[in-house]
Amino acid sequence: MPDPTKVFKIARLSRTLVIVPQGATMNFQYTDVHLESNELYRIIDEPQLKNVLIDLGAVEYIDSIIISSLLRVLTKSRQLGGTGVFCCASDPVREVLGCIQIGRLWPLFESRDEALAEVESPEADE
Template sequence: MTNNTKSIELTHQNGITILTPMGDTLSYRDIDVQREGMDINQQLKTAGTQVIIVDMSRSNYFGSLMIGVINSFGQTVKQRNGQMFLCGASDEMQSVLKIMKLESLWPHFPKLADALKVAKAWKADPK
């Protein structure tokens, strides 16, 4: 199942929700990105989603608006004792996440396949 939105693609793979930002928000109006983030958060709440992966591989850099939206997804699932995993962030983006102390909240994996493997294991045995 795929729901293509303007700036973030939402897909499901083996019961795991995958959110893929389609580039930085510079190409989009801020209000549209914020609205889309709120809509996706509502979908996550309604579905009772506990495990998500954010695939950051489609852009080398995300600005503060997109990082804030991504972090809000993690906070939404965390409220349900869930977990968000990140994957595919560029070296530059990993440095930004580290500076913002987000790498300690949301584990990062080099590839989507790596994140899926860990997310499936976490979903089977959440701690």
């Protein structure tokens, strides 16, 4: 069962920050969303981290505040020369992402393995 107080679960891989949103903003205190979003923004500054993988497998719905938080981190990663990807989106989440045309900037993969192959491959650093 997900930690009801965590907005995002994270993992640090060799070059990639993995972010797993745990639900919509309405499920959390606004201050928690704000503080955790800012923490993600700081984490991507760690020297070994370059890329961002957003795993959407834990959510059936994603709102504009969570999307905005994720886009801040993805944009910063891109500014630092990194790559960003999404994976594991449910059909309703895919629909939301399609409406805002996320795929034009950051690809969406079916599985985490496919997404990891994109961001952790040696070619991702070129």
